[in-house]
Every structure is written in structure tokens, then in C-alpha cells.
Amino acid sequence: MEQFHKFSQGILQNGGVGLAPFHDWEDSISAELKARIQEASDGIRDGSIPLSFE
Numbered sequence: 878m879e880q881f882h883k884f885s886q887g888i889l890q891n892g893g894v895g896l897a898p899f900h901d902w903e904d905s906i907s908a909e910l911k912a913r914i915q916e917a918s919d920g921i922r923d924g925s926i927p928l929s930f931e
Contacts, residue, residue, distance in 0.1 A: 889921045890928075 887893020896918055899906055920926035 888928075889918060890924070892922075 917926060921928060
């Protein structure tokens, strides 16, 4: 039951959601932008980029 509760409140920090693949846009997005998006995603997951839901 604890596992269900973890994902019932899906956020990047708990792995409940993630970023979708770029699919057809893969070649249109620069490597620099992809790296910045990944950096932001990693920062949200590890807590170095704090989020507020208030």
C-alpha cells in the first residue's frame, strides 16, 4: 500500500512522473537545450532546485 501512496502523489522528486520523450522533435531541439532540461529535471529530483506548491 505504501508503494501505491508514493505514486498516487506523482511528482518528479518521487519518480511518480517524468519528462516525455521528444519523439518527432528530437532533431529540432539543440543538445544545449536538452542538457539544460536534464539539468533542471535532475535538480528537481535531488532537491537542489526547490519547488513550492503553495
